Amino acid sequence: MAIDTHAHLEMEAFDQDREAVLERAAAAGLTVIITVGTTIPDCEKALALARRYPQVYASVGVHPHEAKDIDAASCEALRRFAAEPKVVALGEIGLDFFYNHSAREVQLGGFAAQLDLAEELDLPVIVHDRDAHAETLALLRERRGRLQGVLHCFSGDTAMAAECVALGYYISVAGPVTYPKADQLRSAVREVPLERLLVETDCPYLAPQSRRGKRNEPAYVIETARRLAELRGMPAPEMEQITAENARRLFAKMGPR
Numbered sequence: 458m459a460i461d462t463h464a465h466l467e468m469e470a471f472d473q474d475r476e477a478v479l480e481r482a483a484a485a486g487l488t489v490i491i492t493v494g495t496t497i498p499d500c501e502k503a504l505a506l507a508r509r510y511p512q513v514y515a516s517v518g519v520h521p522h523e524a525k526d527i528d529a530a531s532c533e534a535l536r537r538f539a540a541e542p543k544v545v546a547l548g549e550i551g552l553d554f555f556y557n558h559s560a561r562e563v564q565l566g567g568f569a570a571q572l573d574l575a576e577e578l579d580l581p582v583i584v585h586d587r588d589a590h591a592e593t594l595a596l597l598r599e600r601r602g603r604l605q606g607v608l609h610c611f612s613g614d615t616a617m618a619a620e621c622v623a624l625g626y627y628i629s630v631a632g633p634v635t636y637p638k639a640d641q642l643r644s645a646v647r648e649v650p651l652e653r654l655l656v657e658t659d660c661p662y663l664a665p666q667s668r669r670g671k672r673n674e675p676a677y678v679i680e681t682a683r684r685l686a687e688l689r690g691m692p693a694p695e696m697e698q699i700t701a702e703n704a705r706r707l708f709a710k711m712g713p714r
């Protein structure tokens with residue numbers, strides 16, 4: 458009954474066996490997969506998958522890597538996509554000061570523009586933050602009370618998680634929580650209120666420890682949920698259920714089960 462709140466099913470990595478990947482996800486008990494666009498063409502592909510498969514929902518946005526492509530035309534395209542019933546969020550959007558594929562100033566402008574668009578469209582945001590914790594928090598703080606969303610593949614510490622929660626955000630836990638060296642991450646997610654936790658794969662990236670280095674896929678979110686359940690001292694099925702309920706609350710366009 459788990460929900461993978463962040464997959465990239467539209468990516469080429471799944472072109473050869475997407476149907477089989479979806480079958481394995483269903484067999485593992487996943488009820489919903491949110492597939493997340495990172496460029497305008499990939500958002501169109503994500504949307505096509507959401508239209509085709511009942512269990513797939515889409516999020517649309519321009520990733521910080523492609524921030525140089527954010528302009529009036531791409532914002533207009535996002536507005537058009539967001540009007541579709543199965544588009545449940547704006548993202549992924551944010552800042553990546555690790556790779557810096559787009560200049561920092563350009564990333565900051567693109568992130569702010571898409572946060573404003575989400576507010577206008579009344580949609581939650583899916584935030585990518587890599588090595589840009591302070592700048593990300595500053596932009597979210599400016600919009601306190603006007604936006605909700607999730608810090609996807611959370612990589613901050615306990616204090617940052619607490620501030621995100623106070624700002625009304627959810628914390629999404631991905632495969633790295635299963636990695637032996639991820640003690641800071643495990644400490645942080647131990648403290649997050651249960652009603653603010655989500656799980657995700659970020660597939661095809663970031664496979665959990667048992668498949669580390671291989672292509673990730675939605676079915677493997679179960680391993681992440683299991684590790685998270687251990688950390689919180691509860692049975693894994695209960696953690697799957699709680700995080701699924703949280704996802705339905707945040708991504709309200711999905712509606713009740």
Ligand SMILES: [Zn+2]
Nearest residue numbers: 463493549659
């Ligand atoms: Zn992603």
